Amino acid sequence: MADRQRDGWDKAAIILQSLGGFVTAAIVAMLGIVGSSYLNEKQKIDTNVRLYTELMSKREDAESALRKDMFTSIIDTFLKPQAPSLDVRVLNLELLAYNFHESLNLKPLFASIDQQIGQSTDGRKKEYRERLNRVAREITRKQMVILEGAGKKFDSKFKLASVPTSKKGLPVELEEALLSLEGIEREFRMYIMEVHHETQELRVRLEVITPEQPASAFATNNVEFWVGFYDFPMIDHTRLSHDQRVAITVSNFEDGYANITTVYFPGAYAGLKEKPYYQEVVKELLKTTEGLGNTKDR
Incomplete structure (x- = not known):
């Protein structure tokens, strides 16, 4: 009786070993198929990405x-x-x-x-x-659409008859504006110093007041320049601290009135001809690194 039981267990062991080998082989085969399919798919994606990159590079x-x-x-x-x-x-x-x-x-x-x-x-x-x-x-309009989307702007309108035609007259003071961009608040004051009717240009004095640290201190930028229809904001602008820019454009010069727009925007949107200062690039990199460090701490 004991021998019969042992023979039964031996047969079961043999059958189970056979099944185990078969199952193992089947699992290995399935893993091989899945792994091969994954590798083929990954290779196909890598090939497509490489071809797309090459096509884009050739197109550029x-x-x-x-x-x-x-x-x-x-x-x-x-x-x-x-x-x-x-x-x-x-x-x-x-x-x-x-x-x-x-x-x-x-x-x-x-x-x-x-x-x-x-x-x-x-x-x-x-x-x-x-x-x-x-x-x-049209060029001014295209550039302003981009700059207004990335920054802030305000419009001003005034009578041309009130603006002096020489340096001897009194300038026209326009309404000041307080704008904030990227956490930096600046006050913009503008004075129309002179008008040239033949070329439709204005001589403008721009004062930019920026509160600094400590709060009681202020940094002031004073610039004076001529601006007309041929001054495009991405190229003709004033550089401010913290890699920011401000530009003035003329949008209307008729019917006895002039309309100008002041746009305050990040330096990244300045024209390609302008290269950032090395110190500004370092500051931006340090700011980005600090922001990433704060995100990790959270």
């Missing part, structure tokens, strides 16, 4: 080459001894402005073409000036 290279050729071709027309017709010069300036307005200071070109239009005897000179003013306002 092609766009850069195209922009370079376009820029060289347009600039050459302005530098040639024999200048092309006024129509071609205005067209080239339009192309240059629409494609490179974020990285180039185009005011000298606008002013030069405007002067050439004024001296021209071409019967279409009024049309050329309208095109010039239209592209200038």
Whole structure:
């Protein structure tokens, strides 16, 4: 009887060992299939990412080459001894402005073409000036949409008749504004010192008062400059502390009134031609590192 029981257990052990080997083999096979499928999928994703990166890189290279050729071709027309017709010069300036307005200071070109239009005897000179003013306002509008989204702005309106036409008159003081950006509050005071009706430009005195630590101390920036329709805010602006900027644009100059807009924005949105100071970059890195450290402590 005992031998029969032992034989039964032996048979069971043999069967279980066989089943265990089969189950183990099946599990190993399944893991192999799953692992192979995962590796294949990961390889496929990596391949797609690499192809996408290469395509984007080639696309950017092609766009850069195209922009370079376009820029060289347009600039050459302005530098040639024999200048092309006024129509071609205005067209080239339009192309240059629409494609490179974020990285180039185009005011000298606008002013030069405007002067050439004024001296021209071409019967279409009024049309050329309208095109010039239209592209200038469109570029200002595009830049202001970006800057207003990232910063703060306020508008001012005043009578042109009240502004002196020379340095001898009394300036017009506009309403001051108190704006806060990135935790920094500044007070902006503006004075219209002089107006030039022919070029539709204003000489502005801007005072920026920033409370510093301790609270009883103040840092003041005083600047004076001319501003008109050909001053674009991403390029023509005043640098402030803490890597911030302020710019003034002219949006209207007719019917006896002038409208100007002051925009206060982060330095990261300044034009590509402007490089940040080394100290400002270090401060921003330290601020970011400190913020990450505080997040980890929480």
